[in-house]
Amino acid sequence: MEKPDKKVRFALYVNQSALDLVDENFEKDNCLSKSEFIENAIRFYVSYLSSNTNIPYLSTVVMSTMESLLKENTNRLSKLLFKLAVELAITMNVVASNQGVDKEVLNTLRGECIKEVKKTNGIFTFDEADNWQKGL
Template sequence: MVEGIYKEDNCSSRSEFIEKAIIFYVGYLSANDNSQYLPNVVTSTLKSIVAESDNRMSRLIFKLAVELAMTMNIIASSQDIDKMTLTKLRGECVKEVKRLNGSFSFDDAYDWQKG
């Protein structure tokens, strides 16, 4: 059983998996009321899931920020926009994004520029 599942638990060896299993089982047995132990397991599992999700989101946001920085630099190098216009545009964009509750698409920008 260990051979088939230890890698699925992100363990680097069977020994690590067995150690984790023993710690879990001892905790389960040592709890006066086994129903009190279950919430600790659930909490621990949920914390791990949230931490992994946070890690993934952080990596994706970083990649998105890099792509956005590249796009902004390309546009800035090819357009002649003065500081005052840029400041006004930033203010208008903040208002528009707030109005749309953060959901701003390229189509929204097109309609806004052309309308």
């Protein structure tokens, strides 16, 4: 197991604008201190400079970022699909309680709806369904 590097104090001369950037951003990066932020920036920049010779590092960073974005997107879609399924279940129960639909008619309608949804790539509005039912 590697020992952590011992912190060393030294003089650092930077432009005020660079120091202002550190002041504005170190907490956004969840750093506990400006020194930690500067150390992270140095490590990042060195990795950037060596990226031409260190393709595996870049691949890891890109893959990690993509996986994170994909996971977040999957969570959002799952929540939206759940909400949609609840609303659809409510709608089906309301319609079923008010209509006596024959099983054969329901199976035919299901087949027609599958064709229509495939044809429109799932973009099917209530108005389109109303027009379809009226034969327009």
